[in-house]
Amino acid sequence: xxxxxxxxxxxxxxxxxxxxxxxxxxxxxxxxxxxxxxxxxxxxxxxxxxxxxxxxxxxxxxxxxxxxxxxxxxxxxxxxxxxxxxxxxxxxxxxxxxxxxxxxxxxxxxxxxxxxxxxxxxxxxxxxxxxxxxxxxxxxxxxxxxxxxxxxxxxxxxxxxx
Amino acid sequence: xxxxxxxxxxxxxxxxxxxxxxxxxxxxxxxxxxxxxxxxxxxxxxxxxxxxxxxxxxxxxxxxxxxxxxxxxxxxxxxxxxxxxxxxxxxxxxxxxxxxxxxxxxxxxxxxxxxxxxxxxxxxxxxxxxxxxxxxxxxxxxxxxxxxxxxxxxxxxxxxxxxxxxxxxxxxxxxxxxxxxxxxxxxxxxxxxxxxxxxxxxxxxxxxxxxxxxxxxxxxxxxxxxxxxxxxxxxxxxxxxxxxxxxxxxxxxxxxxxxxxxxxxxxxxxxxxxxxxxxxxxxxxxxxxxxxxxxxxxxxxxxxxxxxxxxxxxxxxxxxxxxxxxxxxxxxxxxxxxxxxxxxxxxxxxxxxxxxxxxxxxxxxxxxxxxxxxxxxxxxxxxxxxxxxxxxxxxxxxxxxxxxxxxxxxxxxxxxxxx
Ligand code: SF4
Numbered sequence: 001x002x003x004x005x006x007x008x009x010x011x012x013x014x015x016x017x018x019x020x021x022x023x024x025x026x027x028x029x030x031x032x033x034x035x036x037x038x039x040x041x042x043x044x045x046x047x048x049x050x051x052x053x054x055x056x057x058x059x060x061x062x063x064x065x066x067x068x069x070x071x072x073x074x075x076x077x078x079x080x081x082x083x084x085x086x087x088x089x090x091x092x093x094x095x096x097x098x099x100x101x102x103x104x105x106x107x108x109x110x111x112x113x114x115x116x117x118x119x120x121x122x123x124x125x126x127x128x129x130x131x132x133x134x135x136x137x138x139x140x141x142x143x144x145x146x147x148x149x150x151x152x153x154x155x156x157x158x159x160x161x162x
Numbered sequence: 163x164x165x166x167x168x169x170x171x172x173x174x175x176x177x178x179x180x181x182x183x184x185x186x187x188x189x190x191x192x193x194x195x196x197x198x199x200x201x202x203x204x205x206x207x208x209x210x211x212x213x214x215x216x217x218x219x220x221x222x223x224x225x226x227x228x229x230x231x232x233x234x235x236x237x238x239x240x241x242x243x244x245x246x247x248x249x250x251x252x253x254x255x256x257x258x259x260x261x262x263x264x265x266x267x268x269x270x271x272x273x274x275x276x277x278x279x280x281x282x283x284x285x286x287x288x289x290x291x292x293x294x295x296x297x298x299x300x301x302x303x304x305x306x307x308x309x310x311x312x313x314x315x316x317x318x319x320x321x322x323x324x325x326x327x328x329x330x331x332x333x334x335x336x337x338x339x340x341x342x343x344x345x346x347x348x349x350x351x352x353x354x355x356x357x358x359x360x361x362x363x364x365x366x367x368x369x370x371x372x373x374x375x376x377x378x379x380x381x382x383x384x385x386x387x388x389x390x391x392x393x394x395x396x397x398x399x400x401x402x403x404x405x406x407x408x409x410x411x412x413x414x415x416x417x418x419x420x421x422x423x424x425x426x427x428x429x430x431x432x433x434x435x436x437x438x439x440x441x442x443x444x445x446x447x448x449x450x451x452x453x454x455x456x457x458x459x460x461x462x463x464x465x466x467x468x469x470x471x472x473x474x475x476x477x478x479x480x481x482x483x484x485x486x487x488x489x490x491x492x493x494x495x496x497x498x499x500x501x502x503x504x505x506x507x508x509x510x511x512x513x514x515x516x517x518x519x520x521x522x523x524x525x526x527x528x529x530x531x532x533x534x535x536x537x538x539x540x541x542x543x544x545x546x547x548x549x550x551x552x553x554x555x556x557x558x559x560x561x562x563x564x565x566x567x568x569x570x571x572x573x574x575x576x577x578x579x580x581x
Contacts, residue, residue, distance in 0.1 A: 025227075026228065066200065067200070068203065071302075086351065094303075154304045
């Protein structure tokens with residue numbers, strides 16, 4: 001299913017402490033986490049993000065702690081997919097496990113800018129920059145990891161295998 | 163084809179004769195860990211699966227981040243962990259006080275992790291246990307929830323980087339200088355999705371404390387895990403603590419994607435500048451940087467040897483009048499041993515505040531949060547923006563030697579500068 005949305009563009013090494021600072025980890029309610037998402041580097045995000053907007057980062061997106069609160073905060077902000085040059089590995093697992101597609105596209109990410117409009121098909125891994133006309137292809141998910149993503153996350157996947 | 167240490171542990175736990183990088187496998191787990199931040203959401207997910215816990219002896223629950231609880235909300239989080247532990251007869255639940263402390267200090271201390279064992283933890287610094295020749299890596303709460311129910315987790319076998327250590331460790335150099343130097347060399351994503359395997363004659367130079375500090379920060383280079391070979395020092399540490407362990411050694415023809423060389427003899431005390439652990443600089447090159455706070459503790463440097471190093475430098479000196487120095491032993495056992503060795507007396511006499519074991523300020527929880535414009539030299543492992551409080555505060559990462567010297571001089575300093 002193709003998604004279409006406006007880009008929130010961030011740089012390299014976006015860490016989990018800026019995605020959701022530790023001072024807000026006294027809750028794991030997705031809506032509450034979303035209300036503080038990215039505040040330490042972008043006070044406008046939580047306020048202005050629209051359902052369907054797409055987050056785009058540089059290298060090593062999501063580095064730092066294992067807090068699943070981070071991808072949950074982004075997902076609960078209404079963002080249906082994250083695109084980056086590369087993802088930190090725990091964040092990557094967490095995204096797949098909670099059913100938030102993460103697309104890795106390497107240096108092509110330089111061709112996506114703030115406020116561009118993208119059309120993204122997470123299952124096919126295709127990205128179209130409607131603003132510039134560029135198209136990109138993400139690295140496919142390997143083996144049963146694709147099955148986990150298709151099931152909508154790890155809990156559904158495990159339950160379906162019971 | 164030969165296997166390295168990480169591949170051997172993963173293959174064995176997957177029930178396979180061999181594995182290779184890139185392969186997707188499902189492994190049986192020897193220990194599953196969570197803390198007061200990550201356990202509550204994991205418990206909620208676990209309940210959706212609708213199965214009992216896989217083994218009540220192979221789960222460790224450690225409320226250490228916001229404890230002793232700093233407010234009502236965090237008291238609620240800890241209560242959820244405690245109630246779950248009671249309801250499921252979790253043997254390794256570590257209540258504040260008692261024989262508890264910071265998760266990555268106490269799990270090795272109690273022998274719950276060891277050579278050849280496979281551990282996952284819903285905490286990124288779970289990689290600490292590579293110091294005792296185990297495979298250990300951090301995961302999120304959903305992986306943890308599934309592990310609680312099934313005792314299994316999926317992995318992609320990582321490629322491995324060999325870190326070849328040579329030379330002699332000079333005086334006033336410790337594990338923190340080694341790992342900050344390494345991250346400075348390869349970058350904060352230098353080992354992304356990869357394993358760091360330590361090797362070479364320099365390994366024998368490193369104490370177990372050095373190895374815990376180094377393995378702890380493998381994640382700061384993006385690594386999936388960091389692992390040390392098993393030697394006499396490992397044996398001495400795990401004997402009597404760990405049951406049924408099976409050390410692993412790399413085959414002579416084990417494969418590595420690359421080798422990074424570090425000559426210990428050439429190391430100097432270093433500090434990582436804000437806001438990345440890879441912004442490593444030699445302390446002798448940085449000029450005068452005034453500080454307001456020093457934190458000595460955490461799962462990186464909160465062990466007895468770390469406190470011994472700091473106490474030796476601080477003995478007979480006073481903490482600089484413009485500095486708050488906060489010392490946090492990593493566990494009750496460390497606390498008691500530091501008390502008996504006289505280190506705590508040294509700290510208190512010098513004007514430091516000594517806290518009960520907790521993560522505390524390390525991740526901006528409590529016990530030393532900074533306001534705008536403040537600078538801290540900290541023996542912790544992350545200096546991300548806002549990590550210890552205000553977004554306009556700064557954390558400089560260093561070992562206990564640099565932290566202690568800086569506390570006395572009121573600026574970032576080497577131990578040699580303390581008369
Ligand atoms: S001491 Fe710091 S890094 Fe270690 S577990 Fe606690 S919060 Fe995490």
